[in-house]
Amino acid sequence: MAEATAVDLATARDHACLTFTDPEERLDLVARFVREGLRQRDKIICWSDELAPETLAKEFAARAVRPGSALRRGQLSIAPASESPLVREPGGAQAMIRMLSGEISRAEREGYRGLRVTMDMACVTRPAAAADQLMGFETDVAALCAEGRLCMFCQYDRDRFDAVTLAFAAQAHPVTVAAQVYHESPLLRVCRQYSPSGLRVAGEIDYRHGDLFEQALGEAIRLDRHPRVNLRALDYIDAAAAAVLVRAALRLPGSRFMHVSCGRLVATMVEMVGGREAAQLRVHRVDGEL
């Protein structure tokens, strides 16, 4: 049974399952997986389902990953999952395992430390795919990962898979990867962001969550030299919560910056509580205004 715990992605090198409902969070975790692979000189293959490869590359670029040169030199490749052997070939599971074995050997020959693969498993839910191949693939790829030369990161969209398949996926992977969540309710989600590293807050936040917000910001400040606070999906912030943000930025020494990305309403409130007085605070409006 997988450990359903938050994992420091920098140390994850195994057969891991990423279950998600929030596309933003999925992209954040996958971007961190790719960034870490580039840093560690792994060869990386991304099989994308929902997003076109060019779109995924752009999403990486927006998340502190520089895919351009890695794509050109062949360290990183991004391809539609619909073109993977798992989906296209009869007996897709075995074909996929053969392909991965070949890629592991090729990566070694090319001098890479190992092979990292991430795949949006939603590709097997497409009409033309053989969904029954999924379980065989997950079982066999676990053995390949156990040899230590492959790090496989399987993405499962909770909205696309039934509960039985998700339960199987959780069991088939030794590790479940998820963002560290500080708070989750239907109206507010506060979690760690991994690429670029910092904090992500979505929904609505007001004075009732001031202490929680302060703690989460405090952790981001401890962990990140220039914490990135992603408030793009924050629809409302009150003066008390905005003041918590500004006070946290003011506690940074002058050589460090807190970068906040947000919409106009949040930017207005941050300015109203004195955001412009905090030289350490950089507010980036997502509509391009400063």
Next chain:
Amino acid sequence: MRDQPISPLGDDGLTRDQALSALGEDGVTAEPVSPPIDGKDGVALHQPFDVDSLYAMRAALVAHGSELGADGVALERLVLVASELATNAVRHGGGQGTLRLWRTGVSIFCEVSDRGPGIGDPRAGTRRAGPTEPGGRGLWICRQLADSLVIEAGSPGAVITASIALLIAEG
């Protein structure tokens, strides 16, 4: 923020200067606003709230503010102002209150009343709290974002009415 243009004003026949001249020298005091009678002539929203219903109140504000013609910056200011007034009522005005929303001419008015101890100083919120001060920002922010703000004594409690001009340059 208040220096952004709000012209041309429409069927009220007031220019921005005329509208601002209705405020006192300090831009604080304005003539009390007479709200329409509920259910008769145009109160779009009459919503009691407490600490557990602030989220629902904000959702209702957005929906009814849009119905009344607010969008973009005007709608955001309406939400920020009304929410801060409601939060003040919850935290300092007895834990609950009532929000009313209506439109007159090219302005939306929101009135928040509570049954707390009231606000003795009509100039409350005219001093800006520094970023490191623990609180005391709500009314100041409302004064910055609203085009007028009137504080009256309730019986008991406080009645605060803010107006937001519908035509605000996007920025």
